[in-house]
Amino acid sequence: MAKIISMPKLSDTMEEGTVVKWNKKIGDKVSEGDILAEIETDKATQDFEIDVNGILLFIGVKEGEKTRVDDVLAIIGKEGENINHLISKSKKQKEKKEEEKKDDRIFISPLAKKMAKSRGIFINDIKGSGEYGRIVKRDIESYERKKSKKDLESKSHSTMRKSIAKHLTFSKFSAPHYYLFSKICVDELIDLRKNLNEKLSYEEKISFNDIIIKAVALSLKKHPDMNVSWDEEKVLYHSNIHIGVAVAVKDGLIVPVIRNADKKSLLQISKDIKDKISRSKLKKIQPEEIENSTFTVSNLGMYGIESFTSIINTPNSSILSVGSIMRIPIVKNSEIKIGNIMKITLSCDHRIIDGVIGSKYIDSLIKFLEDPIRILL
Structure with missing residues (x-):
């Protein structure tokens, strides 16, 4: 008996999916475990593994098209089986859903x-x-x-872009944001990175962001009241320190997570980030790799941005925005010298993190980055 294969819910926030590629065509034999199609969700592109055996009799969504979760994706059955009643039924159900949605x-x-x-x-x-x-x-x-x-060109929002819009809108208007701005002298940070990279191969090179993430994690360890999430009934203290790293990809932004960053070496963090950024841009990262962060870092320094503010990546309660390193005159030991300065901004959820808590956290972070040898101890 023919079976309807519905658009699967491949992430906890997925409402619709786009078929990127069909790996089978109508008339092909399919077996349990075969990858039927590649589906783009609001978070990543994933392989859809089939759990039935039979012949692919009907494809309900063309490549590049999207449909809602539980809508008909395909029909699999026996060769020559009549499935007209199933196709007709699925079309009526879809029309009914659209009608109900419009008439609401x-x-x-x-x-x-x-x-x-x-x-x-x-x-x-x-x-x-x-x-x-x-x-x-x-x-x-x-x-x-x-x-x-109107003489305008238009392009439909991608599933990812709509998800980002929904998530950030909720965060901005549910969490009362405030911002703490600071400057860091990174002369010694530059020297440390240079010395480390002289001992490493090209593939192993450490970036400023790798060191910043390690310092962020160690500072969270010193200030557990920053490693928290808001709940309507209680404060949620996270026992682990998982750092989300904002990465620009086609159609939006994705935040792969570096788990237990406080316990990893700089080299481990560097390899982890390189791998996840690469797979994020190819949309091959898995949903569990972009979930359950406890703090997020967004770095636009490599694009020449001096300073900026970020929207908190809920359920995190804070996010660090990192600007570019600038060579400017500074006063050091009562003398004016040329120094390397990096501006940072900490966005906090005022429901759970007060200004003093955020300020103490920044103070610890600055100490790690201005005297970075402490990161390696």
Whole structure:
């Protein structure tokens, strides 16, 4: 008997998925354990492993197209089996879902509804001019006229971009942000990195970000009241220190996690970051590798950004923004000298981290980075 294969929920926040590639075509034999398709979620591109045997009889989503979780992805059955009833049923269910989604709290006349459906118009974009805000025929016609006057190119939001927008909007408007700004003299940090890299191969080179992440983790160890998450009933203290590293990828941002960063050497952190950044950009990183961070670091210094603020990556309660290293005049030992200065910004959730707690944390971080040999001890 033929079986409907639905779009799987491949992450805890996934609402829809995009079929990047089909590894089978209609008429192919499939066996349990085969990778049927590659699916892009809101977090990564993953292989979808099939758990049935049979013949691929129907493909419900073309490559490059997306559909919601639980919608029909494919149908697998016996060769020559009649599946018209299943296809018809799936189409009706999908149409019903779309109808319910469009009609939710929206008043519209039957004629206007028919016009919108036949012309592919999303009625949530239309403001009704009828009684009680009801959408009527003239509203559909007016919307089409305005739309035809616009000479704009458009591109649908990717699944990842929509997820990022939803997550950051929730964070910004649920967690009251405040920001702590500071400067760090990194002369000794530069010297330490240079000395370390002289002893390492090209593939093993340590970056400034690697050292910063280690210092961030060690500072969290000294200040466990920073390694926390907000809960409506209690404060959640994390026993482990997992540092999220913001990485720019096509269509958005992804945050791979360096687990137990306080316990890892600089070389281990460096290798871990290189591997995860590489796989993040190829969309091959797994969901569990971008979950459960306790603190996040965002570094735009390599792009020449002097300083900036970041939105907290909830359920974290803080995020560190790292700017570029600048050579500027500084006062040292009562003399004006040229020094290397790096600006940092700590964004905190004021519900759980007060200014004094955040300031003490920054003080520890500065001490590690201005006297970086302490990181290696």
